[in-house]
Amino acid sequence: MGRGRVELKRIENKINRQVTFAKRRNGLLKKAYELSVLCDAEVALIIFSNRGKLFEFCSTSNMLKTLERYQKCSYGAEEVNKPAKELESSYREYLKVKAKFETLQRTQRNLLGEDLGPLNTEELEQLERHLESSLKQVRSTKTQYMLDQLGDLQNKVYESDRTYVAGSKQSFDNKANVVCLLFSNVRQLDEISARNNLRPPWEGDDQQSMSYGHQHAQSQGLFQHLECNPTLQIGYNSVGSDQITATHASQQVHGFIPGWML
Numbered sequence: 001m002g003r004g005r006v007e008l009k010r011i012e013n014k015i016n017r018q019v020t021f022a023k024r025r026n027g028l029l030k031k032a033y034e035l036s037v038l039c040d041a042e043v044a045l046i047i048f049s050n051r052g053k054l055f056e057f058c059s060t061s062n063m064l065k066t067l068e069r070y071q072k073c074s075y076g077a078e079e080v081n082k083p084a085k086e087l088e089s090s091y092r093e094y095l096k097v098k099a100k101f102e103t104l105q106r107t108q109r110n111l112l113g114e115d116l117g118p119l120n121t122e123e124l125e126q127l128e129r130h131l132e133s134s135l136k137q138v139r140s141t142k143t144q145y146m147l148d149q150l151g152d153l154q155n156k157v158y159e160s161d162r163t164y165v166a167g168s169k170q171s172f173d174n175k176a177n178v179v180c181l182l183f184s185n186v187r188q189l190d191e192i193s194a195r196n197n198l199r200p201p202w203e204g205d206d207q208q209s210m211s212y213g214h215q216h217a218q219s220q221g222l223f224q225h226l227e228c229n230p231t232l233q234i235g236y237n238s239v240g241s242d243q244i245t246a247t248h249a250s251q252q253v254h255g256f257i258p259g260w261m262l
Contacts, residue, residue, distance in 0.1 A: 042059055044060075
């Protein structure tokens with residue numbers, strides 16, 4: 001009667017498990033030794049128990065050399081095959097980029113109205129919607145640009161007008177100040193002459209003195225009118241022109257120039 005087949009599962013009994021581990025470990029080490037001797041093979045065996053104890057066998061004198069040889073054989077092939085894998089991956093990436101580039105070129109030609117024959121109705125409608133959206137965006141950008149330019153021009157015009165108005169007002173104020181200063185100086189000279197009772201050397205008779213006094217009074221009245229008037233009128237004055245004409249006629253008759261006109 002033959003030996004029954006043992007079911008492979010974890011032995012629950014701790015003692016039986018330890019006994020089985022020791023028997024099979026020794027048998028495995030014996031088989032490794034026999035394989036290395038009979039077949040002249042390089043054999044390395046490493047066993048760790050459930051408690052972490054190490055058991056090893058090596059047919060050579062150095063286990064590390066065998067492990068280095070194993071590492072070169074296992075991972076060296078991957079390093080050799082790595083450039084080939086990288087090249088294949090790069091080629092696939094190149095095909096993707098090329099397909100995308102061709103799609104973009106075809107789309108650009110369609111937007112320019114070229115190669116529209118192969119397109120169906122749905123693709124043509126999609127192209128039309130895309131063009132309308134692009135046109136709206138272009139118009140919106142153009143309108144905003146024109147509004148910005150208009151705003152800049154309005155600001156420049158406003159600054160120019162404000163500068164011109166300020167300059168004109170300052171120029172008018174300067175001219176008015178000069179005229180008022182001139183009239184003030186003439187009046188001060190007349191007042192000084194009146195206080196000192198100065199008479200021009202050409203005043204020889206009473207008629208000339210009365211004429212000068214009359215003209216002097218008129219001149220004072222004129223200056224007072226100009227100083228009291230808040231809005232200075234620069235232009236033609238009919239009353240003033242008549243007085244100047246009368247004064248000129250008096251100058252021709254009497255033959256002298258009044259002091260207030262010097």
